[in-house]
Amino acid sequence: MAKVFADAGSDVTIHARRPEVVAEINVRHQNAQYLPDVVLPDRLRATADPVEALAGARHVVLSIPAQALRANLAAWAPHIEPDAVVVSSMKGVETYSGLRMSEVIHQVTGIPCERIAVLSGPNLAREIAAGQPAASLIACPDETAAAALQKACHTPYFRPYKGTDVAGCELGGAIKNVIALAVGLAAGLGMGDNARTLLVTRGLAETARLGQAMGADPLTFSGLAGAGDLIATCSSPLSRNRTFGEHLGQGMSVEEATTATGQTAEGVKSCRAILDLSRVHGVEMPITEVVAAVIDGTTSVPDAAAALMSRTPKPERYST
Numbered sequence: 001m002a003k004v005f006a007d008a009g010s011d012v013t014i015h016a017r018r019p020e021v022v023a024e025i026n027v028r029h030q031n032a033q034y035l036p037d038v039v040l041p042d043r044l045r046a047t048a049d050p051v052e053a054l055a056g057a058r059h060v061v062l063s064i065p066a067q068a069l070r071a072n073l074a075a076w077a078p079h080i081e082p083d084a085v086v087v088s089s090m091k092g093v094e095t096y097s098g099l100r101m102s103e104v105i106h107q108v109t110g111i112p113c114e115r116i117a118v119l120s121g122p123n124l125a126r127e128i129a130a131g132q133p134a135a136s137l138i139a140c141p142d143e144t145a146a147a148a149l150q151k152a153c154h155t156p157y158f159r160p161y162k163g164t165d166v167a168g169c170e171l172g173g174a175i176k177n178v179i180a181l182a183v184g185l186a187a188g189l190g191m192g193d194n195a196r197t198l199l200v201t202r203g204l205a206e207t208a209r210l211g212q213a214m215g216a217d218p219l220t221f222s223g224l225a226g227a228g229d230l231i232a233t234c235s236s237p238l239s240r241n242r243t244f245g246e247h248l249g250q251g252m253s254v255e256e257a258t259t260a261t262g263q264t265a266e267g268v269k270s271c272r273a274i275l276d277l278s279r280v281h282g283v284e285m286p287i288t289e290v291v292a293a294v295i296d297g298t299t300s301v302p303d304a305a306a307a308l309m310s311r312t313p314k315p316e317r318y319s320t
């Protein structure tokens with residue numbers, strides 16, 4: 001996303017923790033570990049100092065693993081400019097609190113919801129960094145802030161839409177990771193396209209059910225941040241969540257799959273928090289339930305698949 005904002009015409013400062021990554025970005029215009037073969041724009045600079053990164057920033061895009069947000073943000077918050085708009089591109093739900101990322105941002109910083117936006121959609125990072133076409137949804141209660149953000153990241157290859165359904169935008173992004181884990185599990189077991197489509201379709205139904213119960217607009221789940229991201233993530237070998245599930249389906253332990261995947265697969269930690277939310281809101285989420293059980297080690301992958309298939313037959317419903 002730093003590259004997208006720079007390509008759209010902004011001067012962008014990215015905060016990296018490791019000095020060698022800062023030097024690589026500033027001197028060689030590369031981040032070879034994450035984006036091999038991608039040349040980063042000149043107007044994208046890096047710093048190891050978060051205070052320097054935040055100074056004068058009109059938009060602050062937060063993009064770290066969801067469970068690491070609270071602690072990091074507490075340190076950064078005093079340095080966020082008073083009129084800055086804070087943007088979350090994170091697709092997770094905080095464990096224990098069950099809060100969405102925008103809610104964590106509001107709680108930790110005290111920034112009003114009108115200045116907190118969410119960016120989510122079918123946005124596999126490597127494709128976007130390669131300049132391949134993609135679109136996304138920016139959700140913010142303040143439409144003027146959403147429009148300014150839309151302008152700040154609109155490029156010939158990246159098309160942002162805007163809306164106000166923050167909860168729907170965030171839940172679509174977080175729950176699709178859990179469904180992608182399920183799709184990966186099925187692929188790892190050798191199941192075919194019928195099984196994948198079954199999980200995607202019914203996964204979308206359980207996403208919409210929880211979203212509606214939590215105040216989201218059910219139509220958001222038909223859009224980029226819902227069905228769009230779900231389809232992209234569940235289809236792509238670039239997805240870390242799908243890959244993680246595939247490793248588990250092939251017989252790896254959670255620890256082995258974590259090492260083999262190498263980067264954050266948000267669904268692994270968020271699935272339990274999402275399941276807890278479903279119970280609080282009295283919503284059935286059978287796919288999320290079996291994924292959480294597999295991750296927790298309370299059921300085996302074959303038993304999880306059998307449990308889904310042996311559920312009592314019922315009418316097909318798309319929402320509550």
Ligand SMILES: NC(=O)c1ccc[n+]([C@@H]2O[C@H](COP(=O)([O-])OP(=O)(O)OC[C@H]3O[C@@H](n4cnc5c(N)ncnc54)[C@H](O)[C@@H]3O)[C@@H](O)[C@H]2O)c1
Nearest residue numbers: 063064065066068072089090091092123124125263264266
């Ligand atoms: N990669 C994608 O294709 C993509 C696309 C859309 C949204 N997202 C979302 O963006 C968020 C970040 O994803 P990512 O792919 O960049 O993840 P990542 O695992 O690549 O980590 C992102 C950055 O966070 C840093 N980081 C890791 N642990 C940290 C910690 N404890 N404290 C501070 N920094 C830490 C890493 O060094 C890295 O620079 C996730 O919520 C993900 O769902 C990712």
Ligand SMILES: O=P(O)(O)OC[C@H](O)CO
Nearest residue numbers: 121122123124239240241
């Ligand atoms: O690699 P994943 O599974 O985290 O998915 C990346 C993006 O969220 C796809 O939109």
